[in-house]
Amino acid sequence: MIGADYQRNWTQYFDFVGDSGARETLLCALDSHGPIDSARPPLALDVACGEGRDTRELLRRGWRVVAFDASEDGLTRLRASIDSAWAERLTLHRLSMEEAATSRLLPARVDVVNASFALPFCSPESFPALWSRLCGMLSPGGRFAGQIFGDRDEWAPVRPASHYTREAMLGLFEGFVMERCDEVEKDGSDAMGAVKHHHLFHVVARKG
Numbered sequence: 144m145i146g147a148d149y150q151r152n153w154t155q156y157f158d159f160v161g162d163s164g165a166r167e168t169l170l171c172a173l174d175s176h177g178p179i180d181s182a183r184p185p186l187a188l189d190v191a192c193g194e195g196r197d198t199r200e201l202l203r204r205g206w207r208v209v210a211f212d213a214s215e216d217g218l219t220r221l222r223a224s225i226d227s228a229w230a231e232r233l234t235l236h237r238l239s240m241e242e243a244a245t246s247r248l249l250p251a252r253v254d255v256v257n258a259s260f261a262l263p264f265c266s267p268e269s270f271p272a273l274w275s276r277l278c279g280m281l282s283p284g285g286r287f288a289g290q291i292f293g294d295r296d297e298w299a300p301v302r303p304a305s306h307y308t309r310e311a312m313l314g315l316f317e318g319f320v321m322e323r324c325d326e327v328e329k330d331g332s333d334a335m336g337a338v339k340h341h342h343l344f345h346v347v348a349r350k351g
């Protein structure tokens with residue numbers, strides 16, 4: 144369940160998901176990016192990285208990563224889970240998405256913006272500024288990977304402005320080439336075992 148404040152108990156969530164492996168959308172974006180030059184590793188931003196399933200994959204593949212989350216517990220788990228040889232390529236910030244919209248802690252340019260099951264948890268008031276910032280920092284040819292929640296999702300009545308029709312979702316990606324846009328609508332278990340009606344878009348998009 145989602146709370147009236149559109150938040151969950153993230154510690155319980157991290158316990159449930161454990162290290163479930165990187166998200167398909169990130170894997171797709173990284174495969175499309177292709178091999179990296181390890182002498183000049185590309186840079187990814189992991190938005191609301193949680194306990195770090197995607198950050199770990201980026202580091203494992205040799206990327207540099209700036210990752211942030213509002214949850215200290217998530218960041219602590221992430222720090223504890225990485226290979227020490229990867230640490231110099233990782234910068235972690237405890238930061239909310241609302242703060243990230245204007246924070247100087249974020250890099251000016253990145254090659255990937257990864258936001259797995261993250262953006263709906265940004266307050267609708269701050270989302271336009273956050274989205275504009277994320278799009279602005281992405282290099283031409285760089286990729287966005289992540290999820291946008293749909294308007295028929297069971298959680299939509301809790302905060303309708305965090306849920307998008309297909310048309311509104313596509314509007315977010317003006318100036319991008321959609322490389323993957325999988326719309327899923329189904330009844331199924333959520334990350335913590337409860338059954339819910341899901342409606343979401345899995346997106347990988349390349350900035351033009």
Ligand SMILES: C[S@@+](CC[C@H](N)C(=O)[O-])C[C@H]1O[C@@H](n2cnc3c(N)ncnc32)[C@H](O)[C@@H]1O
Binds near residue numbers: 195217240264
């Ligand atoms: C569904 S989890 C996704 C975590 C991770 N990206 C993944 O794919 O497993 C949502 C994450 O958003 C974080 N979060 C929720 N509200 C946030 C906010 N306003 N700013 C930053 N992080 C937030 C939570 O702490 C949690 O780690």
